[in-house]
Amino acid sequence: MPIMTERQLSTIDRLLIQADRALRTLTRDTQSPGRPSPAAEVPEGDLDSGQRRHAAGLMRVNHSGEVCAQALYQGQALTAKLPQVRGEMEAAAAEEIDHLAWCEQRLRQLDSSPSVLNPLWYGMSFALGAGAGLVGDRVSLGFVAATEDQVCQHLRGHLQTLPAADNKSRAVVEQMLVDEAKHGQTALEAGGLRFPAPVRGLMRLVSKAMTKTSYRI
Numbered sequence: 001m002p003i004m005t006e007r008q009l010s011t012i013d014r015l016l017i018q019a020d021r022a023l024r025t026l027t028r029d030t031q032s033p034g035r036p037s038p039a040a041e042v043p044e045g046d047l048d049s050g051q052r053r054h055a056a057g058l059m060r061v062n063h064s065g066e067v068c069a070q071a072l073y074q075g076q077a078l079t080a081k082l083p084q085v086r087g088e089m090e091a092a093a094a095e096e097i098d099h100l101a102w103c104e105q106r107l108r109q110l111d112s113s114p115s116v117l118n119p120l121w122y123g124m125s126f127a128l129g130a131g132a133g134l135v136g137d138r139v140s141l142g143f144v145a146a147t148e149d150q151v152c153q154h155l156r157g158h159l160q161t162l163p164a165a166d167n168k169s170r171a172v173v174e175q176m177l178v179d180e181a182k183h184g185q186t187a188l189e190a191g192g193l194r195f196p197a198p199v200r201g202l203m204r205l206v207s208k209a210m211t212k213t214s215y216r217i
């Protein structure tokens with residue numbers, strides 16, 4: 001058997017670690033949240049079947065958003081240099097794991113399941129995250145900031161349209177909103193570029209495609 005150099009081993013190691021992370025993101029019950037769900041202590045509301053379906057649709061969209069967030073941070077970690085703020089980005093990525101697990105738990109409570117399209121969203125977001133990191137740290141951080149900003153807009157919209165009695169989903173979304181706003185701010189303060197309006201417009205279009213489809217499937 002040929003002897004592998006340290007460099008070859010570390011490339012294979014990195015690929016295996018990445019494959020493991022992708023599989024964990026895309027399979028159920030494999031992520032342990034660092035914080036308990038904000039919904040844990042909140043009593044289940046009285047929802048009819050239509051309201052449960054609507055709440056599940058919104059939480060499925062949020063879950064897909066968290067799959068994208070995982071992929072984005074994992075792509076960034078692979079290519080961006082981030083000498084000063086790697087620790088902060090890793091802390092943000094860890095909070096995204098909490099969000100992913102909380103959304104998955106809530107979907108299960110609503111007798112529903114994550115989107116079948118998640119592998120597609122994961123692949124796209126990973127490529128975008130890694131691509132932005134290759135261009136440079138400021139673009140990479142700017143991409144995180146613009147994405148988090150968009151997620152905040154979605155979450156605010158969901159708080160308006162979630163069934164009034166669904167306090168469990170609301171508790172999850174409210175904490176996510178606090179965390180995402182912090183992530184976006186951190187990325188900007190770390191030197192992230194403010195993306196011009198046309199780029200943000202394009203990102204909105206892509207995220208609309210994701211939210212429309214993940215709501216249903």
Ligand SMILES: [Fe+2]
Nearest residue numbers: 066069096099
């Ligand atoms: Fe998140």
Ligand SMILES: [Fe+2]
Nearest residue numbers: 148179180183
């Ligand atoms: Fe975030």
